[in-house]
Amino acid sequence: MIARILATATTEIHIARRNRWVLIAVLLMVVFSLVLSAAGSAPTGALGADRLSVVVASLTSLSVYLVPLVALLMSFDAVAGEVERGTLPLLLTYPVARWEVLAGKLVAHTAILIVAIVAGYGAAAAVTIAADPAALAGLGALWRLTWTSVLLGATFLGIGYALSSMARRVSGAAGLAIGLWLGLVVLYDLGLLAAVVADDGGTFTTRIFPGLLLANPADAFRLFNLSAAQATAAASGVGGAAAAIAPWQSLLSIGLWPLLSLGLAALAFRKVEP
Amino acid sequence: MTSTLTISQLTKTFGGTRALSDVSLGLAPGERVALLGHNGAGKSTLMKIILGLIAPDSGQVSVCGAAPGHASARAKVAYLPENATFHSALTGLEQITYYMRLRGEDTSGAMELLDRVGLGFAARRRIGTYSKGMRQRVGLAQALIGRPSLLVLDEPTSGLDPVSRRDFYELLDGLAADGASILLSSHALTEVEARTDRLLILSGGKMVAQGTLSDLRREAALPVALHVTAHNGHDSDILAALPGAIRVHDALHLNCSQEDKLATLGRITALGGKVADLEVIPPSLEDIYSHFSRRDGQ
Numbered sequence: 001m002i003a004r005i006l007a008t009a010t011t012e013i014h015i016a017r018r019n020r021w022v023l024i025a026v027l028l029m030v031v032f033s034l035v036l037s038a039a040g041s042a043p044t045g046a047l048g049a050d051r052l053s054v055v056v057a058s059l060t061s062l063s064v065y066l067v068p069l070v071a072l073l074m075s076f077d078a079v080a081g082e083v084e085r086g087t088l089p090l091l092l093t094y095p096v097a098r099w100e101v102l103a104g105k106l107v108a109h110t111a112i113l114i115v116a117i118v119a120g121y122g123a124a125a126a127v128t129i130a131a132d133p134a135a136l137a138g139l140g141a142l143w144r145l146t147w148t149s150v151l152l153g154a155t156f157l158g159i160g161y162a163l164s165s166m167a168r169r170v171s172g173a174a175g176l177a178i179g180l181w182l183g184l185v186v187l188y189d190l191g192l193l194a195a196v197v198a199d200d201g202g203t204f205t206t207r208i209f210p211g212l213l214l215a216n217p218a219d220a221f222r223l224f225n226l227s228a229a230q231a232t233a234a235a236s237g238v239g240g241a242a243a244a245i246a247p248w249q250s251l252l253s254i255g256l257w258p259l260l261s262l263g264l265a266a267l268a269f270r271k272v273e274p
Numbered sequence: 275m276t277s278t279l280t281i282s283q284l285t286k287t288f289g290g291t292r293a294l295s296d297v298s299l300g301l302a303p304g305e306r307v308a309l310l311g312h313n314g315a316g317k318s319t320l321m322k323i324i325l326g327l328i329a330p331d332s333g334q335v336s337v338c339g340a341a342p343g344h345a346s347a348r349a350k351v352a353y354l355p356e357n358a359t360f361h362s363a364l365t366g367l368e369q370i371t372y373y374m375r376l377r378g379e380d381t382s383g384a385m386e387l388l389d390r391v392g393l394g395f396a397a398r399r400r401i402g403t404y405s406k407g408m409r410q411r412v413g414l415a416q417a418l419i420g421r422p423s424l425l426v427l428d429e430p431t432s433g434l435d436p437v438s439r440r441d442f443y444e445l446l447d448g449l450a451a452d453g454a455s456i457l458l459s460s461h462a463l464t465e466v467e468a469r470t471d472r473l474l475i476l477s478g479g480k481m482v483a484q485g486t487l488s489d490l491r492r493e494a495a496l497p498v499a500l501h502v503t504a505h506n507g508h509d510s511d512i513l514a515a516l517p518g519a520i521r522v523h524d525a526l527h528l529n530c531s532q533e534d535k536l537a538t539l540g541r542i543t544a545l546g547g548k549v550a551d552l553e554v555i556p557p558s559l560e561d562i563y564s565h566f567s568r569r570d571g572q
Binding site for chain 2: 003004006007008010011014015018019085086087089090092093094095096097273274
């Protein structure tokens with residue numbers, strides 16, 4: 001079983017390397033992280049936090065958009081691509097379970113994501129610490145951001161596999177992935193914000209709104225990192241609500257979402273008839 | 275001797291149309307069987323059911339003693355899809371190594387396997403740069419991994435040149451001699467005739483004939499064509515001696531049944547010097563194939 005999963009993972013890494021996905025993911029993360037850390041390092045002292053914690057707060061806002069995007073870009077092709085190329089029937093006649101195929105792809109894509117995240121955050125942290133050694137105090141926040149980013153990435157990899165299985169065509173899967181990214185990461189927050197403004201402190205804001213934030217993996221990720229760091233007020237649009245939600249709640253959401261999305265992906269892949 | 279593949283009364287319907295109806299067949303170890311049929315006759319559907327890729331509506335299928343698609347069946351069955359395709363970013367060697375690892379085989383034999391199908395020279399090139407024939411050979415190579423008990427080959431020689439075809443059938447002969455059963459579909463009737471033990475003809479989802487070529491020839495009882503060329507001026511004498519003959523250009527054409535063949539030849543030789551030349555044309559494999567595949571359905 002392990003050997004078959006690793007065999008698939010090795011093959012997927014070969015493909016991602018040739019298709020330049022590794023390079024694209026790493027470059028995206030490094031460039032954006034460096035830009036943010038340069039932009040965010042100017043107004044420090046006034047906040048009373050160390051420089052790195054401030055950079056982590058900026059990186060959190062960046063990762064909420066970028067990590068899901070990179071994960072979806074790597075995963076939308078996973079099943080639909082095999083169907084469209086015609087490679088799936090042959091693969092499924094091999095003595096390998098469908099979930100093993102998916103697990104192999106997940107291992108490879110997560111590994112690439114980890115490399116990209118570590119490279120991006122590492123570059124930003126190195127620049128910040130070089131400028132101000134006192135920033136070392138923020139390493140805890142950086143570590144928290146790193147592993148929660150990996151979990152966020154895994155969640156969206158699973159969502160990407162599920163969409164890819166349901167669409168069965170690459171173009172359809174790409175459309176669904178972009179739509180879902182826009183919905184979960186951009187429009188969801190806008191909608192919530194509009195609802196909160198309209199509600200003006202009523203029951204929606206106090207009762208339903210925190211639950212809706214937790215239900216969205218991207219929002220849970222942002223909440224957890226911003227409330228854990230002390231820089232909440234500095235960078236959060238929906239920061240006010242963060243105070244109402246305990247960190248263990250957002251952590252639970254971050255931890256459950258990968259299991260949920262990968263379970264969904266496995267179910268959707270099982271329904272694909274080659 | 276237990277058979278490698280047993281199928282009885284298999285039926286499969288796709289949205290109201292019968293893709294397969296009441297198909298039964300068996301394959302013994304070491305047997306090479308060709309599956310013939312026009313496009314849409316149900317060949318690929320039958321193969322996909324044997325591989326466990328799609329489920330039949332009714333009927334029993336047993337592959338190496340297990341249900342089709344079961345892990346123990348998949349471990350013993352190799353498949354070559356029609357127009358085999360692979361990820362274009364991988365090299366031939368990477369692709370074969372991957373398949374060997376999925377089958378739990380030692381990957382040190384990957385290069386040797388590619389050499390066996392004549393792809394050693396391109397092993398480290400991307401499959402995206404391969405020609406159709408080369409991709410087909412990657413398909414062949416993966417079907418040879420791990421000594422399978424049953425090979426299911428969907429038009430394996432399409433895209434191969436004549437020399438590669440001969441090499442391919444020699445590979446199959448070796449596998450069959452080692453006890454592997456082979457089920458292959460093909461449109462190239464003449465090569466199938468010489469290289470397989472038995473023919474199956476599917477038409478409109480029904481098994482319309484099965485047996486060796488001579489069985490089928492006898493069963494079809496198609497007429498033999500005789501072409502007689504007369505010496506100048508003797509046409510009418512010959513026409514008179516051979517009732518049923520007709521004039522086509524300079525020759526006289528005559529059809530007769532297998533039983534009457536020798537008697538008719540006797541009458542022609544009795545004409546002696548009036549006959550310049552004689553050609554005997556037995557029914558071709560194509561004629562027999564058309565006879566069976568048109569009898570039903572069309």
